[in-house]
Amino acid sequence: MSEVHFKVAIIGGGPAGIGAAVGLAKRGVGPIVLIERRGEVGGTPMGYRKKPGGVPTFVEWTRGRVVFGEELAGRLTKRLAQTSTTIRLNTQVTKIYPAEKRLTLLGPDGFEDIVADAVVLAAGAREQTPAEKGWLAGSRTARVGFTRHVTGWLDRHGLLPARKPIVVGSDLIAYSAAAKLCALGSDEPVMIDRRRSPEASFFERLFFRRWTRPDWSGGVSTVEIKGHGSPTHLESSNGQEWQGDGVIICGQLVPNTELALMAGMAVDLPSRQLQLAQGQALSQPGWFAAGNVLGGFHGAQWCYFNGCSVARSVARFL
Ligand SMILES: Cc1cc2nc3c(=O)[nH]c(=O)nc-3n(C[C@H](O)[C@H](O)[C@H](O)COP(=O)(O)OP(=O)(O)OC[C@H]3O[C@@H](n4cnc5c(N)ncnc54)[C@H](O)[C@@H]3O)c2cc1C
Incomplete structure (x- = not known):
């Protein structure tokens, strides 16, 4: 043929x-x-x-x-x-x-x-798979997803995946996900990263301040997602804890x-x-x-x- x-x-x-x-x-x-x-x-x-x-x-x-x-x-x-x-x-x-x-x-x-x-x-x-992030352990239960999944839930279906979200990562896409969560009625997200200061630039953060001012924790070490069925909190190897009912991972x-x-x-x-x-x-x-x-x-x-x-x-x- x-x-x-x-x-x-x-x-x-x-x-x-x-x-x-x-x-x-x-x-x-x-x-x-x-x-x-x-x-x-x-x-x-x-x-x-x-x-x-x-x-x-x-x-x-x-x-x-x-x-x-x-x-x-x-x-x-x-x-x-x-x-x-x-x-x-x-x-x-x-x-x-x-x-x-x-x-x-x-x-x-x-x-x-x-x-x-x-x-x-x-x-x-x-976005890379969570395993490739390299410093995030624990099971990928329900309510653990990539920013692209969250965007789908929020933008396409108007579904709020978490009331108390934890955002892992701090780039432009992380801030955009945090802003969308808040716009749909979630609590102010916790945002954690290995970096000492957020990856998004000052102007990018300024743009998103209208919707979100995440509770920032920088310089964290390895982190584990805790909870059965869905997440309850994140725990770092140096004993820090962050409570939340959903985890949004920003992959590279x-x-x-x-x-x-x-x-x-x-x-x-x-x-x-x-x-x-x-x-x-x-x-x-x-x-x-x-x-x-x-x-x-x-x-x-x-x-x-x-x-x-x-x-x-x-x-x-x-
Ligand atoms: C998760 C995520 C969030 C983003 N958020 C923002 C944002 O908020 N603001 C912003 O400005 N930019 C954002 N971007 C970046 C922006 O989307 C990109 O800059 C832009 O879409 C890239 O254009 P592209 O054509 O290179 O790729 P894409 O827009 O990704 O298009 C690639 C296309 O190729 C198709 N395709 C792939 N493989 C095949 C195949 N084998 N056969 C047939 N079709 C195939 C895909 O279905 C897709 O439609 C985001 C990107 C990602 C991944």
């Missing part, structure tokens, strides 16, 4: 993937296919729904304001709709073959292979580079950072990357523009 051929295949329909599609369309490159495993494009920001009394956490630098993720993603999605990009939703790229630039997709109709002249990896990043973000790793492309371990040949080009000719899959933590609008800029390199390669 002959494989469907595209000029460019984009893996991931978040801000970076959308930026790449828009940038390529502006340069007259086509046909382009964008593959997204979820049922809608927009990526991570799409999960941050707009609602009255909610907490907007996405900076839209070009408009100089902070908006809900859904609003920002909605605007980017409209730009994508103005291009003739083929969008494959509910379709996951399960395998890549770097030399042939072939991708195996699993979609609503089963497996299918496609080929392209160039491929853009825009699969984003995710790691790039989603498993596909590249499995295909034997150059990826650094344990950071899982893609090794770049030049600019946003990967070690394998014709392969490029954009957005948070490149590592580091970048806002959604930055990722969109980063996607737009990879289009220049892709067009030059083609």
Whole structure:
């Protein structure tokens, strides 16, 4: 059976993937296919729904304001709709073959292979598992979750996962989770970290003060979650205790580079950072990357523009 051929295949329909599609369309490159495993494009920001009394956490630098993720993603999605990009939703790229630039997709109709002249990896990043945090022991009972779970419970379903939350971590995402919990009626969260001072910058903390002023404990050593069925408190190895009925863990973000790793492309371990040949080009000719899959933590609008800029390199390669 002959494989469907595209000029460019984009893996991931978040801000970076959308930026790449828009940038390529502006340069007259086509046909382009964008593959997204979820049922809608927009990526991570799409999960941050707009609602009255909610907490907007996405900076839209070009408009100089902070908006809900859904609003920002909605605007980017409209730009994508103005291009003739083929969008494959509910379709996951399960395998890549770097030399042939072939991708195996699993979609609503089963497996299918496609080929392209160039491929853009825009699969984003995710929070590490709790074990990888390295200093948080104890069982992961009910009411122990990542910030991304909490966002789902709060933003999508309006469910408050804890009345007395304990937030483990102190970066921007930790403050954003704390603010959302308070906005929905929780007590002021306890926030603990190994660092002596919070990871979020002074200005980021200032922004969230409208909703939350967490009860901060810095410089903690190893910590264990205590409680059967659901957490009752956290205990540190040097005898400190924090009471709470829910634990929200802020994992480090790691790039989603498993596909590249499995295909034997150059990826650094344990950071899982893609090794770049030049600019946003990967070690394998014709392969490029954009957005948070490149590592580091970048806002959604930055990722969109980063996607737009990879289009220049892709067009030059083609
Ligand atoms: C937990 C979390 C919370 C965040 N909170 C904020 C915040 O409050 N404010 C802020 O400004 N930024 C926040 N960010 C960062 C922001 O979401 C990112 O900067 C931006 O979404 C990155 O864009 P991206 O396109 O690189 O990745 P993403 O938006 O993650 O998009 C990647 C897309 O690729 C798809 N995908 C992945 N693998 C495959 C595959 N194999 N096949 C098909 N599709 C695939 C995913 O489903 C996803 O839609 C947060 C990020 C995370 C992870």
